Amino acid sequence: MTAPSTEHILAIEDAAATSRIPIWKRLLKDPQAVVTAGILVIIFLLGILTPFLTQHGPNDADLSMVNAPVGTPGYLLGADETGRDIWTRLLHSINTAAISAIIGAGVALVVGVIAGLIGGYFGAVTRASTEWIFNLVMTFPGILLLIILMPVTGGDYRFTMLIFGVLLSPGIYRIVRNLVVGVKNELFVDAARVSGLGNLRILRRHVLFVVRGPIIIAAAFMAGSAIAVQSGLAFLGVGSLEIPSFGAMIASGFRNLYIAPTQFLWPSLLLGVITASLVLLGNALRDTLEGSKPTPVKVGIGQKVAPGNDVKARDASALLEVTDLGIAYRGPSGQPREVVRGVSLSVARGEVVGVVGESGSGKTQTAFATLGVLPAEAIITRGSILFDGKELVGLTDARMRPLRGKEIAYIPQEPMSNLDPSYRVGSQLVEGVRSALGVSKKEAKERVLALLERCGINDPHRTFDSYPHQISGGMAQRVLIAGAVASRPRLLIADEPTTALDVTVQAEILDLLRDLQSELDMAMLLVTHNFGVVADICDRIVVMQNGAVVEEGPAIEIFQNPQDEYTRMLLGAILDESAVRADPPAAALAEGVLQ
Numbered sequence: 001m002t003a004p005s006t007e008h009i010l011a012i013e014d015a016a017a018t019s020r021i022p023i024w025k026r027l028l029k030d031p032q033a034v035v036t037a038g039i040l041v042i043i044f045l046l047g048i049l050t051p052f053l054t055q056h057g058p059n060d061a062d063l064s065m066v067n068a069p070v071g072t073p074g075y076l077l078g079a080d081e082t083g084r085d086i087w088t089r090l091l092h093s094i095n096t097a098a099i100s101a102i103i104g105a106g107v108a109l110v111v112g113v114i115a116g117l118i119g120g121y122f123g124a125v126t127r128a129s130t131e132w133i134f135n136l137v138m139t140f141p142g143i144l145l146l147i148i149l150m151p152v153t154g155g156d157y158r159f160t161m162l163i164f165g166v167l168l169s170p171g172i173y174r175i176v177r178n179l180v181v182g183v184k185n186e187l188f189v190d191a192a193r194v195s196g197l198g199n200l201r202i203l204r205r206h207v208l209f210v211v212r213g214p215i216i217i218a219a220a221f222m223a224g225s226a227i228a229v230q231s232g233l234a235f236l237g238v239g240s241l242e243i244p245s246f247g248a249m250i251a252s253g254f255r256n257l258y259i260a261p262t263q264f265l266w267p268s269l270l271l272g273v274i275t276a277s278l279v280l281l282g283n284a285l286r287d288t289l290e291g292s293k294p295t296p297v298k299v300g301i302g303q304k305v306a307p308g309n310d311v312k313a314r315d316a317s318a319l320l321e322v323t324d325l326g327i328a329y330r331g332p333s334g335q336p337r338e339v340v341r342g343v344s345l346s347v348a349r350g351e352v353v354g355v356v357g358e359s360g361s362g363k364t365q366t367a368f369a370t371l372g373v374l375p376a377e378a379i380i381t382r383g384s385i386l387f388d389g390k391e392l393v394g395l396t397d398a399r400m401r402p403l404r405g406k407e408i409a410y411i412p413q414e415p416m417s418n419l420d421p422s423y424r425v426g427s428q429l430v431e432g433v434r435s436a437l438g439v440s441k442k443e444a445k446e447r448v449l450a451l452l453e454r455c456g457i458n459d460p461h462r463t464f465d466s467y468p469h470q471i472s473g474g475m476a477q478r479v480l481i482a483g484a485v486a487s488r489p490r491l492l493i494a495d496e497p498t499t500a501l502d503v504t505v506q507a508e509i510l511d512l513l514r515d516l517q518s519e520l521d522m523a524m525l526l527v528t529h530n531f532g533v534v535a536d537i538c539d540r541i542v543v544m545q546n547g548a549v550v551e552e553g554p555a556i557e558i559f560q561n562p563q564d565e566y567t568r569m570l571l572g573a574i575l576d577e578s579a580v581r582a583d584p585p586a587a588a589l590a591e592g593v594l595q
């Protein structure tokens with residue numbers, strides 16, 4: 001798997017650090033946001049306080065006051081062509097605009113966000129269906145449709161805005177869907193899934209959190225559009241004449257433009273100030289919120305089984321029994337190409353098995369298939385994966401979830417990328433423990449603190465309250481190990497758990513894994529390219545090359561008497577590589593293998 005560059009990680013951490021400051025505090029530092037939000041608050045407060053600011057009704061007409069000038073007693077801004085108080089109608093128009101904005105933007109947000117989350121997060125079929133529906137909605141001629149639907153809405157602007165909200169929703173749908181497609185492949189989302197969290201929880205906590213910024217920005221722009229469209233329709237005379245609105249007032253003022261030009265001025269001015277403030281506030285929000293979104297790193301989820309895959313029942317005595325596993329991806333020609341070719345391996349209860357092979361040999365794919373987190377485009381072409389006698393191939397995500405994170409835990413290669421930069425370390429661990437064990441928040445916290453201490457973290461409370469960017473890579477790996485073993489899993493899959501760490505930390509992490517493994521009597525599948533690592537803790541070794549197993553046997557035998565040329569080559573590489581481990585592999589030394 002490709003590791004993100006240092007710049008990339010730093011950029012994510014910078015963005016994450018900025019996002020620690022609450023949005024409102026960041027907005028308070030932006031004069032544009034403060035001024036526009038202030039103007040909007042004052043205007044909408046005037047609307048709310050309407051009953052206290054005027055003694056007239058919005059449609060009260062006094063024929064003796066027709067076109068009364070500004071400053072006429074009881075008519076602060078004058079009266080219109082039918083003798084209605086302009087100040088009163090302006091105040092009521094503010095409320096009409098506010099209700100239009102709330103309904104229009106609200107409906108667009110609810111429909112667009114829900115559909116975007118579903119369309120972006122779930123598989124290709126769901127995405128294609130939601131895509132089709134929203135493409136269809138986009139083909140509707142918006143304003144024309146609202147006019148044509150007048151008989152249906154009965155001229156009620158609230159119904160009109162409801163339909164307008166649906167017409168606006170494809171914009172939100174696209175924003176959310178694209179963001180979700182990006183973020184759902186983040187390693188921390190993968191890690192949340194592997195720790196056993198359900199889709200709804202992942203969507204709510206990790207995905208919605210990332211997409212909230214663009215949604216807030218879009219909401220500001222859409223509120224402006226809803227107000228502008230409602231006013232436009234009212235200007236054209238579409239809708240009830242009883243409803244005071246900026247559009248209707250502008251139309252009336254327009255007719256009297258040469259007699260009383262101020263009648264046109266007031267509603268136009270207020271409408272202009274409101275829509276401009278919303279747009280400028282949207283811009284300020286974008287400037288403030290942009291950059292707090294981590295850049296996606298590609299790794300996926302899901303599991304597809306090729307039709308006709310003959311899943312055979314096998315010997316269930318081992319805890320994990322992988323038999324003749326095949327995993328393929330379609331190439332540019334559409335033909336599936338197997339990247340894992342008939343892999344068989346087993347892990348007994350309490351046993352530690354190392355899967356060794358160079359990059360691209362199919363180790364991670366085999367591990368991901370066991371965890372049920374292969375990318376959606378992966379196809380399991382053949383074979384079986386039995387865990388404690390239960391077939392995992394073809395299992396739905398819902399049925400896999402109780403196993404993942406609880407019975408089968410996972411430690412990743414990139415500890416940092418597997419922690420969500422937006423949340424404190426402790427809350428991420430507590431979330432996983434609660435989901436796996438169903439314990440109370442307090443109990444989960446106590447457990448996590450004890451585990452952090454057990455995993456060699458000196459000040460567990462401090463680490464618990466830290467954000468991922470505030471801890472080191474080694475500490476992050478200890479944190480993930482603590483999270484992984486919290487549920488006392490029966491199988492721990494560790495994918496290159498030390499590769500991203502420096503040499504001394506590598507040795508400490510291996511020691512910790514070895515201790516935890518024997519304390520908890522866990523079986524362990526250790527994926528690595530490094531024979532030095534397997535020599536240290538593995539009972540048995542499986543050597544993989546080009547998606548297939550080339551050799552398998554007890555660790556000592558493989559070290560003493562490697563049969564395959566490729567195994568000999570890998571072993572030769574660690575004997576040359578003096579920097580691989582600070583201390584010599586213990587198991588091998590004990591047997592006098594690496595002297």
Ligand SMILES: Nc1ncnc2c1ncn2[C@@H]1O[C@H](COP(=O)(O)OP(=O)(O)OP(=O)(O)O)[C@@H](O)[C@H]1O
Pocket residue numbers: 001329339357358359360361362363364365366375377529
């Ligand atoms: N989404 C994908 N689409 C197509 N091919 C893929 C995909 N993911 C992995 N592969 C291919 O599968 C093969 C095995 O990958 P895998 O990640 O299992 O290798 P690995 O032995 O774990 O190596 P590494 O340690 O570098 O990840 C590689 O050739 C890789 O290119």
